[in-house]
Amino acid sequence: MPPKEPTLTRPLRRSFVKGLLGSTSFWMVSGHSHWAEALAQEAQKPYQPTFFTPDEYRFVEAAAERLFPQDQHGPGAQTLGVAEFIDRQMESPYGHGDNWYMSAPFVQGPANLGYQLPFVPRDLYRKGIAGLETYTRQQHGKVFADLPSAAQEQILTALEGGSVSLGDVPGRVFFEQLRTNTLEGAFADPLYGGNKRLGGWLMLGFPGARADFMDWVNQDGEAYPFGPISLSGETA
Amino acid sequence: MTKKHADAIVVGAGWAGSILAKELTEAGLSVIMLERGSERTTAVEGAYPDSIDELRGAIRKRLFQNLSQTTVTVRNTIEQTALPYRQLAAFLPGEGVGGAGLHWSGVHFRVSPEDLRLRSSVVERYGEKFIPEGMNLQDYGVTYAELEPFFDKAEKVFGTSGEAYRVNGKIVGNGNIFDGDRSDNFPLPVMKDTFTASTFRAAATEAGYHPYSLPAANASSQYTNPYGCQMGPCNFCGYCSGYDCYLYSKASPNVNILPALRQDPGFTLISDAHVLRVDLDDTRSKATGVTYLETKTQKEVSLSADLVILSAFQFHNVHLMLLSGIGKPYDPISNTGTTGRNFVYQTITSSRVWLPPSKYTNQFIGAGGVGVAIDDFNSMNFDHGPLGFVGGSPVWVNQAGVKPIAAAIGTGGGGTPRWGSAYKGALIDTYKHSIGIDAHGSNMAYRDVYLDLDPTWKDAYGQPLLRMTFTWKDNDIRMNQYVVSKIEPIAKAMGATKANLVHLNAGQPFDTRHYQTTHLGGGAVMGTDPKTSALNRYLQSWDVSNVFVIGSNAFPQGMGYNPTGMVAALAYWAAYHIRTTYLKSPGPLVQA
Ligand SMILES: Cc1cc2nc3c(=O)[nH]c(=O)nc-3n(C[C@H](O)[C@H](O)[C@H](O)COP(=O)(O)OP(=O)(O)OC[C@H]3O[C@@H](n4cnc5c(N)ncnc54)[C@H](O)[C@@H]3O)c2cc1C
Ligand code: SF4
Numbered sequence: 128m129p130p131k132e133p134t135l136t137r138p139l140r141r142s143f144v145k146g147l148l149g150s151t152s153f154w155m156v157s158g159h160s161h162w163a164e165a166l167a168q169e170a171q172k173p174y175q176p177t178f179f180t181p182d183e184y185r186f187v188e189a190a191a192e193r194l195f196p197q198d199q200h201g202p203g204a205q206t207l208g209v210a211e212f213i214d215r216q217m218e219s220p221y222g223h224g225d226n227w228y229m230s231a232p233f234v235q236g237p238a239n240l241g242y243q244l245p246f247v248p249r250d251l252y253r254k255g256i257a258g259l260e261t262y263t264r265q266q267h268g269k270v271f272a273d274l275p276s277a278a279q280e281q282i283l284t285a286l287e288g289g290s291v292s293l294g295d296v297p298g299r300v301f302f303e304q305l306r307t308n309t310l311e312g313a314f315a316d317p318l319y320g321g322n323k324r325l326g327g328w329l330m331l332g333f334p335g336a337r338a339d340f341m342d343w344v345n346q347d348g349e350a351y352p353f354g355p356i357s358l359s360g361e362t363a
Numbered sequence: 364m365t366k367k368h369a370d371a372i373v374v375g376a377g378w379a380g381s382i383l384a385k386e387l388t389e390a391g392l393s394v395i396m397l398e399r400g401s402e403r404t405t406a407v408e409g410a411y412p413d414s415i416d417e418l419r420g421a422i423r424k425r426l427f428q429n430l431s432q433t434t435v436t437v438r439n440t441i442e443q444t445a446l447p448y449r450q451l452a453a454f455l456p457g458e459g460v461g462g463a464g465l466h467w468s469g470v471h472f473r474v475s476p477e478d479l480r481l482r483s484s485v486v487e488r489y490g491e492k493f494i495p496e497g498m499n500l501q502d503y504g505v506t507y508a509e510l511e512p513f514f515d516k517a518e519k520v521f522g523t524s525g526e527a528y529r530v531n532g533k534i535v536g537n538g539n540i541f542d543g544d545r546s547d548n549f550p551l552p553v554m555k556d557t558f559t560a561s562t563f564r565a566a567a568t569e570a571g572y573h574p575y576s577l578p579a580a581n582a583s584s585q586y587t588n589p590y591g592c593q594m595g596p597c598n599f600c601g602y603c604s605g606y607d608c609y610l611y612s613k614a615s616p617n618v619n620i621l622p623a624l625r626q627d628p629g630f631t632l633i634s635d636a637h638v639l640r641v642d643l644d645d646t647r648s649k650a651t652g653v654t655y656l657e658t659k660t661q662k663e664v665s666l667s668a669d670l671v672i673l674s675a676f677q678f679h680n681v682h683l684m685l686l687s688g689i690g691k692p693y694d695p696i697s698n699t700g701t702t703g704r705n706f707v708y709q710t711i712t713s714s715r716v717w718l719p720p721s722k723y724t725n726q727f728i729g730a731g732g733v734g735v736a737i738d739d740f741n742s743m744n745f746d747h748g749p750l751g752f753v754g755g756s757p758v759w760v761n762q763a764g765v766k767p768i769a770a771a772i773g774t775g776g777g778g779t780p781r782w783g784s785a786y787k788g789a790l791i792d793t794y795k796h797s798i799g800i801d802a803h804g805s806n807m808a809y810r811d812v813y814l815d816l817d818p819t820w821k822d823a824y825g826q827p828l829l830r831m832t833f834t835w836k837d838n839d840i841r842m843n844q845y846v847v848s849k850i851e852p853i854a855k856a857m858g859a860t861k862a863n864l865v866h867l868n869a870g871q872p873f874d875t876r877h878y879q880t881t882h883l884g885g886g887a888v889m890g891t892d893p894k895t896s897a898l899n900r901y902l903q904s905w906d907v908s909n910v911f912v913i914g915s916n917a918f919p920q921g922m923g924y925n926p927t928g929m930v931a932a933l934a935y936w937a938a939y940h941i942r943t944t945y946l947k948s949p950g951p952l953v954q955a
Contacts, residue, residue: 226427226429314768
């Protein structure tokens with residue numbers, strides 16, 4: 128196939144070209160629609176949530192940062208753009224529960240038989256945040272984002288342990304939703320809004336979209352030498 | 364209006380369906396293959412870099428079954444109300460052309476010869492009484508020697524990489540000493556060991572076990588299969604299990620069969636066609652064709668055919684049989700009927716060991732079918748006498764490529780933090796320096812574990828969902844615990860700084876929320892007795908002789924090995940007997 132011109136170009140760093148181990152075909156894939164999306168996202172900072180209200184968004188930012196805090200190991204959820212990731216996911220088919228079986232009746236049963244609520248992720252956040260802010264105000268007289276870290280941790284611990292009820296949504300279910308999406312936001316390709324500057328991947332030593340390890344199948348426990356690269360060609 | 368007619372209709376475009384469609388068109392039949400999902404080709408769905416996106420791939424599960432249309436209900440015991448499996452987790456059925464064969468991993472086993480006659484083997488060695496009350500232990504009704512040519516054929520079609528132990532009675536290499544005899548070597552040389560696999564190999568040897576390379580349908584070099592389909596060498600990209608291989612290196616129906624099949628004028632593939640039922644004549648002993656829904660237009664279409672092949676995957680096959688009235692539904696109370704009987708799964712538990720911080724395990728490097736295993740505690744390879752359980756489990760390092768979201772979600776729990784700073788530290792350490800070791804074992808069949816139709820929930824087409832009644836039983840839990848305990852000496856020999864050996868616990872119910880495997884089996888099993896099997900030994904329905912049901916539904920019990928090599932061999936075996944015997948004189952190949 129004759130290589131086509133890439134539709135979008137970004138400065139190529141030396142390390143990136145080396146890192147591809149000779150398979151420059153990556154750049155010949157044109158019309159990759161995510162590029163435009165990723166670049167557009169970068170241009171419109173600071174991020175304006177479209178699904179969450181400003182108050183809900185403050186909650187998501189604060190809670191995600193407690194779950195995945197900035198620390199000696201590396202960046203936290205705030206720096207990585209996790210809240211933005213979650214907001215954008217809520218507008219995706221996933222946010223609408225596109226591949227969940229959502230037919231009635233909804234009968235509750237033992238936890239090991241799985242999720243049985245009539246709510247898709249968007250509903251879980253809307254109801255979960257409202258319920259948790261009510262609880263937080265009752266217990267602490269403030270909204271979650273305005274509490275000190277220790278109090279936030281206490282609330283999340285209670286939520287995870289199942290001792291907080293949020294009305295329609297069991298606290299534990301909301302906790303798992305929040306934890307899962309937070310971790311997704313920390314480690315998904317940056318084109319979805321999180322893992323900013325590939326900070327999540329750098330922490331783990333994950334090389335992202337390199338996907339060619341012919342020469343590193345077995346180097347007797349040496350660390351892989353190249354840094355990460357994203358689907359849009361961003362390197363760190 | 365006259366219905367459109369085909370000599371044969373094949374339901375489902377996965378491995379089983381593609382093999383049957385290929386064989387039947389080769390025999391000169393006109394074949395229509397119906398697939399409920401959409402068209403898929405590696406050039407489109409597998410295109411780099413979209414194909415190597417973890418969020419879109421294994422996390423949002425773009426290639427798997429869309430549960431919003433149809434799912435199953437699950438309960439652990441007969442007394443419970445089964446509830447819908449609303450989110451994909453424990454198992455991940457395929458959908459679309461290629462089926463799960465497009466996004467499987469590629470571990471390509473044959474079968475342990477003794478597993479095909481497990482009941483006979485157990486009775487010979489330990490007596491009838493050794494089999495626990497309520498366990499439906501059965502033979503397949505076919506021997507390893509009979510299947511050998513078809514295992515060989517499947518390996519050549521899949522372009523499987525591996526190292527043999529014995530070919531035509533002669534020891535030829537460093538393969539699995541417990542393997543059955545082979546008529547030929549693997550078509551491709553063995554794949555390289557990742558660092559974790561070679562570490563396991565050395566440690567397992569030191570512990571006195573017999574490690575071997577997993578047979579992998581990931582190509583170790585370029586290859587052209589007997590159909591003229593081409594593969595390129597696998598580069599251990601690590602986006603393998605749950606992904607479409609962008610390099611044409613992982614065997615799939617899409618790469619290894621369909622390019623040839625699509626050129627045959629006798630073959631028609633219709634996608635977005637959800638088969639609702641097999642139509643039977645008034646005697647209910649002959650199929651006249653199938654009725655399907657064009658999912659794009661919501662129009663029902665009926666086709667007529669002389670021969671119907673169900674190859675829609677294990678539980679979808681059973682579902683279609685129940686919806687169509689093929690065979691008698693199994694009733695666990697009266698212990699009668701066979702459709703839905705002997706529903707089985709696999710016991711898999713994943714343990715982990717940590718190496719010193721100077722060693723990087725680079726877990727993102729890997730290929731789905733590649734690794735090193737031991738079979739010392741699989742099948743009948745060890746003495747069960749003093750242990751008092753049936754079955755066994757290979758143990759392996761199978762580094763298919765661990766990606767960060769999956770690693771992050773899976774880290775923590777069992778008393779260790781699942782979030783916060785300590786969690787982050789553990790995640791990084793685990794990702795960089797640990798090795799996963801699985802015990803991937805058998806699961807026996809039981810009288811009260813079965814499939815039937817759910818009384819409450821329906822799919823998007825108004826048909827009752829399939830209901831699974833399934834849980835872990837004492838025999839299999841103890842088997843798993845025993846085999847997992849054998850990992851300890853390997854961990855020690857590896858120089859592990861820490862090990863977390865994970866096993867099933869007594870009384871632990873099956874949990875639909877966590878991935879196990881998609882190696883579901885049974886429900887319409889093959890055998891020699893129509894009272895205990897839905898299919899004869901050629902996978903032909905005892906009740907409706909122009910219906911053959913191809914898939915892991917035929918397994919009377921869940922084996923320690925991954926199923927697809929066996930499914931493919933059974934597909935070629937059934938096809939051979941259809942071609943050589945059935946087509947000459949259609950009717951039952953075995954008298955009931
Ligand atoms: C992530 C993953 C990894 C795996 N790795 C391995 C491995 O390493 N080794 C191994 O041996 N096995 C593995 N498996 C299992 C393997 O994928 C299956 O055993 C194999 O693909 C089964 O082939 P099949 O043809 O029976 O069914 P499928 O591949 O599931 O094909 C059945 C097809 O029928 C279609 N269908 C279903 N119902 C209908 C209907 N009503 N009308 C029309 N069409 C219908 C489905 O959409 C599907 O496309 C893995 C599975 C998964 C999910
Ligand atoms: S690991 Fe190999 S076989 Fe698997 S997807 Fe990557 S290149 Fe293909």
